[in-house]
Amino acid sequence: MAFHSSQRIAELAVDAGAKKAFMRAEHALLLGFLGGAFIALGFLLDIRVIADLPKEWGTFSSLLGGAVFPVGLMLIIIAGGELLTGNMMALPIAVLAKRATLAQLGRNWLLVLISNFIGAIFVAYFFGHIVGLTESGPFLTKTVAIAQAKIDETFIKTLISAIGCNWLVCLGVWLAYGADDIGGKILAIWFPIMGFVAIGFQHVVANMFVIPAAIFAGHFTWADYIGNFIPVVIGNAIGGGVFVALIYWTVHKDSLQLSSKAKSSIKKAS
Template identity: 35%
Template sequence: MSYVTPSDFVQKMIDAGAAKATMSTRDTLIRAYMAGAILALAAAFAVTITVQTGNALVGAVLFPVGFCLLYLLGFDLLTGVFTLVPLALLDKRRGVTVRSMLRNWGWVFLGNLGGALTVAVMMAIVFTYGFSVDPNEVGVRLGEIGHSRTVGYAEHGGAGMLTLFIRAVLCNWMVSTGVVAAMMSTSVSGKVIAMWMPIMLFFYMGFEHSIVNMFLFPSGLMLGGDFNLVDYMVWNEIPTVLGNLVGGLTFVGLTLFATHARTGPDRLTVLDAPVVAPRREEVSA
């Protein structure tokens, strides 16, 4: 499947980060909007399958179809740019600054939010026949998800917040691994297989993804979930964004950059280095 070695695909990661940091606002917003919308549709698809089959594993196995599509179409998720753009900054790529990095993150966040909210409204209409009837079984489930993953955390206080944050860290560890894994192959089939595995894992394990949540929780609010906007922002979205940043950058971006782009000298090189004899003055001293 045309395997690309780590030393080569890490350079692709840095190149991708530089391209995203210097992309025009127009293109950044369009690509982020479409990424948020496609991922939201995939989430709606997975929840529908889970409700209809009663098997969460089936939904998790099929959810990555959305991630694969948006990646192959060249669209951007906040979770991905959290990992890639800082590498271009560390590599001192031309035009990449802290300001350009934060600018990219801000526009991608807004674009993802816009796309996810658009699909949330559309699906709420579908689940309620234009808000003319009570939500169907899938709509009710979306409301329950919103309650359990906001108020459910709040009921545990600090321990709940810690659990939420760690789930967000673990999520983008896996999601960013999927982004990077796609760079391991030059064939479409190789990219899809490599992406599928970590994305399936994060979804089935119930880890917290900031963009998926931009669909799930607004949908839940529109469909009668027993929580409010403050619950969503304080007890999910804000901690999830921070956890996603830590998880993707720490466990994927920086580790790969440190060992494959800034590889240290091997032990044989150090051992074989010539020994310089001390000068006579140093010995006498």
């Protein structure tokens, strides 16, 4: 199974970030809705798989939940979708390579944040609340317990957890850029995403599903959600923008600059 070098992945990440920077607003919103919904569906699957497992299984249930959750990112990468946390790596590396501007980064992040929230809330409300998939028996208990654990963390613990989360999520996206075939992309996505879920790190889009699902069931408040959202979105941005985009750009910036110059020369010649 062939794969690209880290240097080539960096070039592909810059190209992806540049394309996202110029994406039409309506496309970003539609694909962002799908991205939020896909992550929410992955989390819903996680809850439905592990909620009724025996307590004696301990942390093995976390591994099982982590094993099914990655379907969300697989759908985004392969079928198509926009995810805020992945864009927290792709847009910064494009900005660093001077293929996008900070204004374009801010525009993309805002559009995708809003549409990811709408997609995640859609799944939480219609599938979780109306259908009742997160509001009966052990499924309600598990949903509330997960949301409670996320809300109860201090600001600094939540922020650091969110850094760890998007470090792994963006590495999953990074590795997916390194594969050309579907099987390779699935394997590349599966391990890092399984890791962050099994560890219990905080992901801003996943939390857009599970905390509102608990709120719709009569637990917690929107103020509790906002208190979690702020440190998680900051931490996720650091995890993707610094621990992946900045580090790999620093390592590969010379080759990225040469690649950009070569592309500019080809465009001028044509």
